[in-house]
Amino acid sequence: MLQFDVVTLFPAMFDAVTGSGVTGRARERRLYELVLWNPRDFATNSYRTIDDRPYGGGPGMVMMPEPLEKALGAARQRQKSSGVSKPRVLHLTPQGRLLDNQLVRELAGEQGLVMLAGRYEGIDERLVGRVVDDEVSIGDYVLSGGELAAMVVIDCVVRQLPGALGDAESAVQDSFANGLLDHPHYTRPELYDGAAVPSVLLSGNHADVARWRLKQSLGRTWCRRPDLLAKRNLSAAESSLLEEFKREAE
């Protein structure tokens, strides 16, 4: 069972992940375990202070290293007691490595992840060198704290775990799994406010449907995310499907 520990000032936020949907069901099935640690419980003074003003001046507050290191230490200890030989410690920050499907799959292969979700202007840099293995960002924008980013990591890692998705759904068919965006989807009614479902999807010909879907995947990726296509080699069949898409688009 994959072990997650998160160090956060707002443990209640994580009810959103454990309470519903794919991640709620996966937890009930014991595919992963999530334990939350509040650095305030590791504060050393009687006011339970966990932040202080930045050296050098400037706005905002910085999270002090000691309560965080103690909380992280307790989290790592718990992981080791649960059989994780080397927990991987992640710090969520906009300065980190951008999360993508490759990193998600790498993380899904770990035995245990300990995540540090910071608040305020950030955490004392000395802590990073001492205990953090990787810094991870979920995108080029600033959240009010690392909690939502940690929940994003948990959600996309858990859906990669064998048994997390039903047979009908499958992470193999997700966008990005093959380096391409997903194809469009349709359900009933066949005619919706004058717009028809593409006829090939009604044909019952599985090979034609698969070919059309791959063509749409290639075409969408070409239109919307040319950076993804540039990173991926196309087979001869894929190239000719993409040419067909471009001709039809003209």
Ligand code: ADE
């Ligand atoms: N904390 C604040 N913003 C973040 C981001 N974009 N990614 C990860 N952690 C963050």
